[in-house]
Amino acid sequence: MERSYAALVSLALLGAMVSPALRDPPVDSFPLSDYPMFSLGRPSPLLDVTHALGVGADGERRALPPLLSAANREVLQSMVTLHRAVQGAPGAAPHCAEVAERVAADPAFADVVAVELATSRFDTVRYLARGETAPLGRRIHHRCAVRRPASAGEAAP
């Protein structure tokens, strides 16, 4: 009985773990996966990334962190959220407004006057090795202003 139970549990678990890799195409899920990370050939260092940028009064742009750009701490999940926001209905505008609202509430980003949802292209190796951080190309999907409530001092007559 004990032996049969051990065999059954072992075969079931190991069989389930191997199964995603045996399917065509292989399946990545949780907790069963074919573990495809870093496996696809990547001969080009070019990267297109959709991100949320905070635009300062001086026109300088900086990437907004996941908690602001997607209300999520996971950077990869924020990437997917942003990608979906600019691709699907109802489009980038509502998401941009959400991000701008969060930016307005965060004192660490008090200098940011506008938010842009953009897809930028980078040469990642030159970016890191040579410090060439300017994008090779950038498409702005939507830009929206960051509106902050006037402070008590400003509102007083």
Next chain:
Amino acid sequence: MSWAARLDNWWRPSWPAERLATLRIVVGFYGVLWLVARLPHLLSYARDDAARWAPVGVLSALEGPLAPDLYRLLVGLTLGLAAAFAAGWRFRVTGPLFAGVLLVVLTHTNSWGKILHTENVWWVHVAVLAAGRSADALSLDSRRARPNPEGATAPAPRYGWPVMLMMAAGTLPYLLAGIAKLRNSGLAFVSGETLRNYVAFGNVRKLELGSPASAMAPELMDAPGFFMGLAVLSLVLELTAPLVLVWPRARRPWVLGVGGFHWGVLALMAIGFPYQLSFVAFACYLPAERLWAWRGLRRLGRRLGATASQAHASLGP
């Protein structure tokens, strides 16, 4: 001896109950710490936008995320069950329940468009421990029910196969990852260029998504030999992983190699696999019951009832 008997002896070795119980404590205690540390993050999913819901695994059939209050309740329950799991309290119920609720909570966190792969092995280990007699020693259950502590911790096959299964389940993801690399990139992977580009991709993507990236990666971009060496090493560690099941002497070097690999991924890509980085994932490859012989843990071990660790130490791999 027949091949079936040999296979049975190999897969169900007579190991002490304390080894399996120590793994339950270590994996469960890790779970308590992980859940406490990640509580704000886990709870943040209750407020997430339902439009972003992309269910996977056991939640695939759900059209929307769990109701926020139900999800919060499950997260809280998971923490309580993790403590019960580690303590071995009413384990026949709390063990499988912890595995089940943890599966739902972790699947929920992975159902927002990107599967993270960081908790897969932890959950599988919890499931194996829940399926085995992991609370026969060093547990509240064993203290309550056991008239003869020595008898209950005698080495037996029922305490060996779950540890073997934890080892096999822990090595399988590496083997699958190695096979995926060969299938998708072929031997070109060992040139190192693909790996270098992945490291560059990962870091620039993080920076451009407003997250911290590796400080070390920029210094290594012009060192193709480094990435070639790293590619070869990772493939060797992945493809040879199952060897540790049949060759006990390979376990320590493999654990050090794979643990070092995960620390390397953290240093080069700022990607952390906490279960592996803490080495809790690799405790099953070592005679874990010897933990209680460590000076700082002897008193705690005695309180828990770890009396047989010295006696059985020679039986380990």
